[in-house]
Amino acid sequence: MSRKLSIxxxxxxxxQTLKLEWLSGQEFADTKLRPTPEDxxxxxxxxxxxxxxxxxxxxEQELNYLASLDVESYHLTIxxxxxxxxxxxxxxxxxxxxxxxxxxxxxxxxxMMASPLSAATVLARMSHQxxxxxxxxxxxxxxxxEVFDLGVLLTGAAGVGKSELALELINRGHRLxxxxxxxxxxxxxxxxxxxxxxxxxxxxxxxxxxxxxxxAMFGHTAVKDTKKLSLIVHVVDMSDPIIANIDRLQxxxxxxxFLGIHVPEVTLPAGPGRSLSVLVEAAVHNQxxxxxxxxxxxxxxxxxxxxxRRNA
Numbered sequence: 001m002s003r004k005l006s007i008x009x010x011x012x013x014x015x016q017t018l019k020l021e022w023l024s025g026q027e028f029a030d031t032k033l034r035p036t037p038e039d040x041x042x043x044x045x046x047x048x049x050x051x052x053x054x055x056x057x058x059x060e061q062e063l064n065y066l067a068s069l070d071v072e073s074y075h076l077t078i079x080x081x082x083x084x085x086x087x088x089x090x091x092x093x094x095x096x097x098x099x100x101x102x103x104x105x106x107x108x109x110x111x112m113m114a115s116p117l118s119a120a121t122v123l124a125r126m127s128h129q130x131x132x133x134x135x136x137x138x139x140x141x142x143x144x145x146e147v148f149d150l151g152v153l154l155t156g157a158a159g160v161g162k163s164e165l166a167l168e169l170i171n172r173g174h175r176l177x178x179x180x181x182x183x184x185x186x187x188x189x190x191x192x193x194x195x196x197x198x199x200x201x202x203x204x205x206x207x208x209x210x211x212x213x214x215x216a217m218f219g220h221t222a223v224k225d226t227k228k229l230s231l232i233v234h235v236v237d238m239s240d241p242i243i244a245n246i247d248r249l250q251x252x253x254x255x256x257x258f259l260g261i262h263v264p265e266v267t268l269p270a271g272p273g274r275s276l277s278v279l280v281e282a283a284v285h286n287q288x289x290x291x292x293x294x295x296x297x298x299x300x301x302x303x304x305x306x307x308x309r310r311n312a
Contacts, residue, residue, distance in 0.1 A: 091115075162235060
């Protein structure tokens with residue numbers, strides 16, 4: 001789920017960095033922003049009548065455009081603008097809004113602020129933070145790592161050995177993103193980005209050792225702040241009944257859905273004598289090949305069929 005943010009919250013967040021000052025509408029500060037599921041970054045933008053943003057920036061260019069209109073077109077444009085129900089207007093670059101905009105903003109219960117910074121600067125800084133704060137998010141149990149530049153989530157039942165596997169992968173040069181409860185956010189329609197909750201950052205729980213600090217033990221290069229989720233490796237015990245159903249040729253591949261995004265998953269059995277760290281690395285290489293359109297199982301089966309036809 002995504003966090004709800006009010007105009008008042010927005011002012012507190014950006015008052016210093018964007019030098020925001022209230023112009024009017026402080027009585028409407030409790031108005032909540034409406035997160036856009038498709039793309040949170042579209043919540044803030046310039047004057048736009050086709051896809052109007054909730055937070056509209058009025059800089060010199062926008063105000064000059066409005067001033068260039070004849071009287072009738074100007075009145076119609078202002079009406080159309082407020083009909084789109086903006087939540088906040090920020091007047092940038094030391095400009096001054098017209099009296100008609102000020103009056104209409106009060107009538108439509110729209111808050112107004114001012115920033116001396118350029119509209120482009122306000123847009124870049126505000127849209128970035130809004131994307132981080134309002135993007136739909138989900139917490140998933142597992143260990144999230146970067147393996148060969150691919151974001152890999154290790155999942156499985158408690159006690160199956162996920163943390164030990166993660167520690168072995170880190171020792172082999174891969175990087176920890178989050179242990180236990182990685183938080184995944186949907187910043188764009190087809191990307192899930194994972195990170196560690198603040199209190200768990202850099203820490204890994206390993207049975208027998210307790211809590212270890214990966215950054216302190218292995219150095220700064222052993223951890224990564226965020227990573228796109230590209231593959232799920234589900235670890236199961238060799239005695240699990242699911243093992244009996246694994247296709248020896250194709251393996252066990254499927255997809256899992258988080259926040260409407262489908263992520264490939266491979267199931268790996270854990271048992272005596274099996275080097276899971278090597279298997280995870282192989283699974284990552286195999287996923288890279290599958291993503292490029294190459295499937296070893298299909299090629300193998302095709303080669304067998306060709307051989308059978310030759311011998312028929």
